[in-house]
Amino acid sequence: MQTLNPEDDxxxxxxxxxxxxxxxxxxxxxxQLATAQLERLLPDGLRAPHFHVLNHLTRLGDGRTPVAIAxxxxxxxxxxxxxxxxLEARSLIRIEPDPVDGRAKRVFLTDDGRRMRxxxxxxxxxxxxxxxxxVSDDDLAVLLPRLLRLRMHLDRARD
Numbered sequence: 215m216q217t218l219n220p221e222d223d224x225x226x227x228x229x230x231x232x233x234x235x236x237x238x239x240x241x242x243x244x245x246q247l248a249t250a251q252l253e254r255l256l257p258d259g260l261r262a263p264h265f266h267v268l269n270h271l272t273r274l275g276d277g278r279t280p281v282a283i284a285x286x287x288x289x290x291x292x293x294x295x296x297x298x299x300x301l302e303a304r305s306l307i308r309i310e311p312d313p314v315d316g317r318a319k320r321v322f323l324t325d326d327g328r329r330m331r332x333x334x335x336x337x338x339x340x341x342x343x344x345x346x347x348x349v350s351d352d353d354l355a356v357l358l359p360r361l362l363r364l365r366m367h368l369d370r371a372r373d
C-alpha cells in the first residue's frame with residue numbers, strides 16, 4: 215500500500231472551506247475509493263449496489279418492502295426494483311406478496327444470497343486488513359460513535 219503525505223494531496227487547499235464541508239468532502243472521496251475497491255473484489259459479477267442490499271438484509275433482517283429498502287438507500291423505487299430484479303434472477307433473494315397487504319411485496323434473502331454476502335465479506339477482508347495500520351482500534355473507538363451520531367442525525371433529518 216502506498217503511503218500518502220497529506221501535503222501531497224491534490225485536494226489540499228480546501229482548508230478555507232468550513233470544517234463540516236471538509237468532513238463531508240473527505241467522506242465522499244473515501245466512499246468513492248472504497249466503492250471502487252469493493253467492486254474489484256466482489257465475487258461472480260456482483261456489483262456494489264447488489265452487495266449493499268444483501269448486506270442490508272443481513273444486518274436488518276428479511277421481510278422488508280422494496281419501498282422501505284429504496285428509502286433506506288435514498289434511491290427511487292424504480293432503481294431499487296431493477297436491483298432487486300437482478301438479485302432475484304440470480305436466486306440471491308426472493309420476493310413474495312405481503313400476507314397482510316396483497317398489493318405490497320416483501321424481500322427475503324435466500325440461502326444462496328446469504329452465502330454470496332458472506333463470500334463478498336470474505337473477499338473484502340484482506341482490503342480491510344490492509345487498512346489496520348492506517349486506522350487503529352483506538353481510532354475506531356473514537357470515530358465510530360461520532361460517525362454513528364452524525365448518521366443518525368442525518369437519517370432523522372430526511373423525514
